[in-house]
Amino acid sequence: MNKDDILHLGELARIRISDQEAESLSTDIDAVLAYVSVVNEITAEEGMTKKVGAVYNVFREDKVTVEPGSHTQALMAEAPHVKKDRLMVKKILNTD
Amino acid sequence: MTITELRTKFVSGEYTPEAAVAQSLAVIAEKDVDIHAFLAVYEDAQQEAVAATAQYAKEGADAPVLLGVPVAIKNNILIKGRKATAGSKILEHYTATYDATIITRLKEAGAIIVGSTNMDEFAMGSSTENSAFGPTKNPVDTARVPGGSSGGSAAAVAMGAVTVAIGTDTGGSIRQPASYCGLVGFKPTYGAVSRSGLMAMGSSFDQAGPLTTSVADAQLVHSVMAGKDVMDATTIGDDTYPEVPVRETYTIGIPRSFLKEGVDVDVMEVFETHVAELIAAGHTVVDIDLPLFEKGLAAYYVSMPAEVSSNLARYDGMRYGLSVEGETLLDVYEKSRGDGFGDEVKRRILLGTYVLSSGYYDAYYGKAEAARELMREELATVFTAVDIVLTPSAPTPAYLAGSLTDPVSIYKQDIFTVPVNLTGVPAISIPGGTVERDGKDLPVGVQYIAPHGGDDRLFDLGIKMYDSKM
Numbered sequence: 001m002n003k004d005d006i007l008h009l010g011e012l013a014r015i016r017i018s019d020q021e022a023e024s025l026s027t028d029i030d031a032v033l034a035y036v037s038v039v040n041e042i043t044a045e046e047g048m049t050k051k052v053g054a055v056y057n058v059f060r061e062d063k064v065t066v067e068p069g070s071h072t073q074a075l076m077a078e079a080p081h082v083k084k085d086r087l088m089v090k091k092i093l094n095t096d
Numbered sequence: 097m098t099i100t101e102l103r104t105k106f107v108s109g110e111y112t113p114e115a116a117v118a119q120s121l122a123v124i125a126e127k128d129v130d131i132h133a134f135l136a137v138y139e140d141a142q143q144e145a146v147a148a149t150a151q152y153a154k155e156g157a158d159a160p161v162l163l164g165v166p167v168a169i170k171n172n173i174l175i176k177g178r179k180a181t182a183g184s185k186i187l188e189h190y191t192a193t194y195d196a197t198i199i200t201r202l203k204e205a206g207a208i209i210v211g212s213t214n215m216d217e218f219a220m221g222s223s224t225e226n227s228a229f230g231p232t233k234n235p236v237d238t239a240r241v242p243g244g245s246s247g248g249s250a251a252a253v254a255m256g257a258v259t260v261a262i263g264t265d266t267g268g269s270i271r272q273p274a275s276y277c278g279l280v281g282f283k284p285t286y287g288a289v290s291r292s293g294l295m296a297m298g299s300s301f302d303q304a305g306p307l308t309t310s311v312a313d314a315q316l317v318h319s320v321m322a323g324k325d326v327m328d329a330t331t332i333g334d335d336t337y338p339e340v341p342v343r344e345t346y347t348i349g350i351p352r353s354f355l356k357e358g359v360d361v362d363v364m365e366v367f368e369t370h371v372a373e374l375i376a377a378g379h380t381v382v383d384i385d386l387p388l389f390e391k392g393l394a395a396y397y398v399s400m401p402a403e404v405s406s407n408l409a410r411y412d413g414m415r416y417g418l419s420v421e422g423e424t425l426l427d428v429y430e431k432s433r434g435d436g437f438g439d440e441v442k443r444r445i446l447l448g449t450y451v452l453s454s455g456y457y458d459a460y461y462g463k464a465e466a467a468r469e470l471m472r473e474e475l476a477t478v479f480t481a482v483d484i485v486l487t488p489s490a491p492t493p494a495y496l497a498g499s500l501t502d503p504v505s506i507y508k509q510d511i512f513t514v515p516v517n518l519t520g521v522p523a524i525s526i527p528g529g530t531v532e533r534d535g536k537d538l539p540v541g542v543q544y545i546a547p548h549g550g551d552d553r554l555f556d557l558g559i560k561m562y563d564s565k566m
Contacts, residue, residue, distance in 0.1 A: 006446065010430075012449050012453065013405060013433075013445050013446055014409075014433055015430060015433040015437065015446070016430040016431055016433070016435075017434065017442070021439075021442070024439075025446060028443055028502075028503050029443065029446060029447055029450070031502065031503065031504050032397060032443075032507075033447075035397065035504050035507075036395075036398050036460070037394070039398055039460065039463045039464045040463055042394075042395070042466075042470060058329040074193040075416075077191075078190060078193065078417075079414075079415055080414075080417075081419070089414055090428055
């Protein structure tokens with residue numbers, strides 16, 4: 001994995017990576033990927049590729065269980081940018 | 097002092113919650129400047145202790161089971177109104193807005209929370225050296241790490257500040273620090289304890305459990321925290337798994353080929369001594385094969401980072417936590433996460449992003465999940481022949497701070513604990529003995545593993561083999 005691969009993964013993961021960080025991350029991640037390649041041996045031996053684990057239905061009734069608005073103040077107090085009861089975020093659509 | 101001893105004295109009036117909490121805060125004030133087990137200490141615990149003392153005077157033995165017992169909580173578990181940082185700069189100023197289910201249950205049982213403990217950032221690490229707020233030292237030998245990621249919780253108990261601390265265990269984060277600090281550390285069956293209010297790392301692995309000085313204490317605290325919870329759909333009931341009976345004596349299996357390499361010679365000697373003690377106590381010890389367990393660590397370092405990369409997507413600088421100014425929305429995301437996360441967290445998020453990306457998903461994530469299923473089957477087969485599987489808790493005693501730097505060597509510290517989380521079974525680490533390093537006696541643990549739902553069997557054997565000899 002080279003530096004550009006790491007920077008690309010950083011973009012996918014929404015993490016800004018400096019050039020210097022990318023160098024050390026590429027060495028580390030290569031070492032880990034080499035180590036984890038053993039997982040291929042396990043499945044090859046058993047002749048299977050993919051299986052979903054112990055899964056069963058745990059749905060519950062879709063209804064509101066708390067008083068609407070009862071947590072709003074506490075939650076909004078943690079937000080970095082607030083206007084009245086709304087979170088303020090950067091504009092995502094450009095008009096020009 | 098154990099919880100059982102505290103309780104007897106609280107009920108008789110020989111000792112009071114007020115004195116216990118004062119003692120707890122005094123130990124922290126004296127020792128924590130050096131050890132750094134705590135990220136926050138709650139002085140107002142003293143007022144709760146006054147109330148608890150009064151309640152004992154009125155209710156005596158009818159008081160709630162943990163009334164007045166000082167407890168420390170790993171800082172990735174939410175306590176309403178308290179800072180919950182998970183050892184990360186990205187949550188440095190975050191205050192929890194609700195109690196985790198286990199906190200509600202501990203409070204209802206009367207426990208008094210005296211502080212929150214240090215940890216590897218977002219529980220990623222095996223030494224508590226990855227905390228954004230500085231490392232924790234091992235009270236047994238301060239040149240060494242306390243283990244991790246629940247290293248602050250382990251150190252808090254080991255330095256005598258509290259009788260019990262709560263940790264979380266995704267790949268060994270309760271059992272390995274318990275081993276390094278000479279404590280009992282318990283990881284419940286997956287689903288036995290609610291994860292509501294725990295900061296998710298690997299959702300299919302995470303469980304909370306106690307670090308204590310006796311097995312009976314671990315059992316008591318676990319029984320308070322465990323049970324179904326509507327806030328966590330993965331919690332299990334009493335009937336989810338077939339009953340795992342408690343017996344007079346057990347058949348104990350040892351995966352010998354798994355222990356052949358990588359374990360320190362004197363750690364193996366402690367292990368063999370424990371095996372001899374089990375035999376002397378009337379238990380039957382047999383050799384077993386768990387070939388897939390030996391490759392478990394590889395599967396773990398695919399599945400876990402995959403879950404990490406998804407779970408940590410929520411820390412984006414929008415709703416809470418660190419938010420760094422930027423030109424565009426994407427800028428804010430990238431800068432907040434770039435500045436807020438430490439090296440190990442970034443490493444695992446990128447690794448997770450890679451194994452989940454198109455073209456690599458089947459080769460890595462799909463195969464690792466299939467491997468987990470095969471490991472569950474392999475273990476289920478073994479448990480038709482044995483009652484308990486025995487391994488060392490970790491291949492070495494606590495290592496010197498700063499001595500392990502490359503990720504793969506650090507990950508290998510978890511080789512015996514990780515398969516337990518991959519398969520969802522319960523396990524306990526109890527002190528097995530000590531080994532000498534640089535003139536100091538360092539504790540090492542042994543690990544008992546039981547089938548799904550066999551938590552009580554672990555407590556039973558642990559009490560027989562450890563508590564009875566205290």
